[in-house]
Amino acid sequence: MHSLLYTHPSCLRHSAGPGHPESPARLQAVLEALDHDRFAMLDRIDAPRASLEQLARVHDATLIDLVLSVAPVEGYAQLDADTAMSPDSLEAALRAAGAVCAAVDALLDGSATRAFCAVRPPGHHATRDTPMGFCLFNNVAVGAAHALARGLDRVAIVDFDVHHGNGTQDIFWREPRVLYASTHQSPLYPGTGAENETGVGNIVNAPLAPRTGGEVFRDAFLSRVLPALDNFAPDLIIISAGFDAHHRDPLAEINLTEDDFDWATGQLMQRAARHSGNRLVSLLEGGYDLQGLAFSVAAHVGRLMKG
Ligand SMILES: [Zn+2]
Numbered sequence: 001m002h003s004l005l006y007t008h009p010s011c012l013r014h015s016a017g018p019g020h021p022e023s024p025a026r027l028q029a030v031l032e033a034l035d036h037d038r039f040a041m042l043d044r045i046d047a048p049r050a051s052l053e054q055l056a057r058v059h060d061a062t063l064i065d066l067v068l069s070v071a072p073v074e075g076y077a078q079l080d081a082d083t084a085m086s087p088d089s090l091e092a093a094l095r096a097a098g099a100v101c102a103a104v105d106a107l108l109d110g111s112a113t114r115a116f117c118a119v120r121p122p123g124h125h126a127t128r129d130t131p132m133g134f135c136l137f138n139n140v141a142v143g144a145a146h147a148l149a150r151g152l153d154r155v156a157i158v159d160f161d162v163h164h165g166n167g168t169q170d171i172f173w174r175e176p177r178v179l180y181a182s183t184h185q186s187p188l189y190p191g192t193g194a195e196n197e198t199g200v201g202n203i204v205n206a207p208l209a210p211r212t213g214g215e216v217f218r219d220a221f222l223s224r225v226l227p228a229l230d231n232f233a234p235d236l237i238i239i240s241a242g243f244d245a246h247h248r249d250p251l252a253e254i255n256l257t258e259d260d261f262d263w264a265t266g267q268l269m270q271r272a273a274r275h276s277g278n279r280l281v282s283l284l285e286g287g288y289d290l291q292g293l294a295f296s297v298a299a300h301v302g303r304l305m306k307g
């Protein structure tokens with residue numbers, strides 16, 4: 001069965017400002033890495049827009065109205081010190097959140113078991129009511145809520161971006177049908193993600209000390225993330241796939257290689273096989289060194305297409 005690749009041209013046009021690390025060149029590097037014979041079997045699909053109904057499952061009207069109204073006709077609208085919108089940002093944000101909903105629909109309708117959403121802006125810092133940290137809508141949260149609305153009982157979100165997904169944790173803090181499990185550098189932006197932040201027992205945080213590498217990351221996965229997944233037995237796994245824990249990344253100090261992302265992906269596929277009928281959706285979050293990002297995405301998606 002083919003794996004699916006969701007993307008949209010607007011995601012290449014969204015700009016958060018000149019010199020911003022969350023740049024169009026990131027997605028360009030990702031798409032170039034996947035433009036190779038090895039990935040010829042990916043079914044490439046234009047991401048649809050998320051509907052207001054889909055967004056409103058996880059976001060307050062204050063956030064939705066802000067993102068819808070502030071998009072500038074030219075130049076930039078600054079939402080916080082790190083987060084800005086250009087004229088194409090609203091379209092990109094709607095397509096990014098829509099991609100994961102469409103991927104969930106495709107998997108639940110049985111047309112594929114795995115999908116990768118190559119989109120931007122990223123989403124995991126956006127809370128219920130506040131866009132922040134390069135993120136406008138919380139794409140994976142919109143997707144998880146969509147899966148619940150489609151009738152699934154339990155959805156797991158695994159976040160291996162080097163930053164803690166404070167927004168995803170915030171949105172599902174009291175939602176026992178969603179497991180949120182994160183490995184992330186601590187201390188680092190946004191400052192959340194301590195082990196004692198556990199929600200209603202549905203949040204698992206595995207902070208990693210700066211300058212640690214693959215051995216510590218894999219141990220956190222084996223001792224914290226994977227047992228939580230086995231205990232939760234999700235009907236669907238969604239990955240917040242950030243690649244900024246790569247050793248080349250300029251925004252953090254964790255020293256993973258593309259082999260570590262390959263390994264983690266394989267572990268999550270084993271859990272998807274065990275619990276969720278192989279169903280696994282992955283969505284691009286961070287990753288700010290273009291070479292590290294391209295190599296890591298190639299390893300991640302290459303692994304997703306196997307087995
Ligand atoms: Zn990140």
